[in-house]
Amino acid sequence: MDNSGALVELFDTHCHIHEAVRKTTQVYDKWHEKGDVAVEAILADAKQAGVARILCVGTTLADSELAIEFVEKRENLWAAIGIHPHEASDHLERAAQEQFAALVTEKKVVAVGECGLDYFYTHSPKEAQIKILKFQIELALEHDLPLIFHVREAFDDFWPIFESYSGIRGVLHSFTDTLENMRRAINHGLFIGVNGIATFAKDPGQLDAYKAIPLQNLLLETDSPFLTPAPYRGTVCEPKHVLVTAGFLSELREESLDTVAIATTGNAQQLFGV
Ligand SMILES: [Zn+2]
Numbered sequence: 001m002d003n004s005g006a007l008v009e010l011f012d013t014h015c016h017i018h019e020a021v022r023k024t025t026q027v028y029d030k031w032h033e034k035g036d037v038a039v040e041a042i043l044a045d046a047k048q049a050g051v052a053r054i055l056c057v058g059t060t061l062a063d064s065e066l067a068i069e070f071v072e073k074r075e076n077l078w079a080a081i082g083i084h085p086h087e088a089s090d091h092l093e094r095a096a097q098e099q100f101a102a103l104v105t106e107k108k109v110v111a112v113g114e115c116g117l118d119y120f121y122t123h124s125p126k127e128a129q130i131k132i133l134k135f136q137i138e139l140a141l142e143h144d145l146p147l148i149f150h151v152r153e154a155f156d157d158f159w160p161i162f163e164s165y166s167g168i169r170g171v172l173h174s175f176t177d178t179l180e181n182m183r184r185a186i187n188h189g190l191f192i193g194v195n196g197i198a199t200f201a202k203d204p205g206q207l208d209a210y211k212a213i214p215l216q217n218l219l220l221e222t223d224s225p226f227l228t229p230a231p232y233r234g235t236v237c238e239p240k241h242v243l244v245t246a247g248f249l250s251e252l253r254e255e256s257l258d259t260v261a262i263a264t265t266g267n268a269q270q271l272f273g274v
Contacts, residue, residue, distance in 0.1 A: 008261035010246055011053040011268040012239040014114070014148065014173050014193055014221035017042060018056045018070035018079075019063065030225045031236065042238050043074070049240035052076055053265070055272065057114050057148060057173075059084035061091060061100045068106050078274055080111035080148050088124035088132035097135060104143050110272040112140035113148025114173060120152040129154075130161065137165055146170045146271050149190075155181050162188065171219055171271065174227070176201070179209045186217050191271055193219045196229030196241060199248045211253055215263045219271070220246055 020031040020039050031037050046054065056071055057080045058064030064081035071077040081103045083091045091097060103109060115136040117129050124132075140147045147170035151158045155177065162168060171191040175182065185192060192213045201207055220242050228237035229244040246264070250257045268274075 008050045008243075008246070008257055009052045009265050010050050010220060010242045010261055011055075011265045012046065012051050012222050012224070012242045013055050013171065013219045013268045013272070014057050014195070015054060015224040015239050016057060016059070016063075016226075017054065017224055017239060018067045020225070021070060022066060042240075043077075046239035046242075049243040050261070051239045051242045053268070053274070054078075054239050055080055055110070055268075057111075058082045059114060060087045061096055061103075064100065064103055068103060068109060071108050078108050078110045078272065079106075080113050081106075081109055082113040082115050082148060083132050083136060084114055085116050085118040085129040085133070085150060086121060086123035088128040090124075091132055092128060101139055104139055104145070109145075110274055111146045111148050111170075112136050112143075113170070114150040115147065116150035116152075117154035117158050118150060118152045119154040119157075126157070130157065133158075133161060137161075137168065140170075141165065141167060148173050148193075150174065151177075155184075159184065169271065173221060174223055175209070175213075176206060177209070178205065179212060182209045182213060186214060191217050191219045191267060193221045194245060194249065195221045195223050196227040196237060196245055198252075199229035199245060200233065207252065210249065215255070215259070216267065218249075218260075218264050219268055220249075220260075220264045 020037045054077045056067040058067040067079040071079045149172050171193045172185050173193040175192045224237040246260050250260045
């Protein structure tokens, strides 16, 4: 795609690009499996593609600290602190939770997450996932911050927990679920994060859900380095690929690219207050 002269301004509301700088997690391998990574070049390419703002999302205590450090001196980058459901069982000790909670007031932290429930993999026991999800919801509510939710094959447990609190603001990230769960999220005022998965989705029901998301609830993301959109499968996903997903949604939803860009960027700025 020729991105030169891009007029649209996009917001990557969910990526893990901070992990490219240091060997702290398994995700690092994904960044570096094709050789060394030039982080500044990735950021320059994103800018060139119109991706003017980026949110780096933490998945553990250490990873959240890294995200904060990564965005500190970089303009138009922000951090979310989170404990991914996969990592829940490693954060059950009070000391770890206290250390994590202390990060919430760091400059440029604009959300809590990603957090949630993942019963597709169940890398952590369900009980631990639920405990750590509630901990993060309460932390976010206490500081009036939005939440970034990761929910996979776990909505039956997720909704009763969600509905037991009031005042939750946030986004269902990497949405791939049914129209019904999409509508339930919209009724709760949640935003829906769409990434490269949409570009290679085959299930008509899933495509219908992407079509039906109200524009005022739509957010764009990459989940970089994962989920590279078509036709770039096989390469590492980068924030610049938001433009590809935006283009795909613009065609699918029969809205202009500008319409999608202006709405999703505005939505993200409203949710994250940046
Ligand atoms: Zn993620």
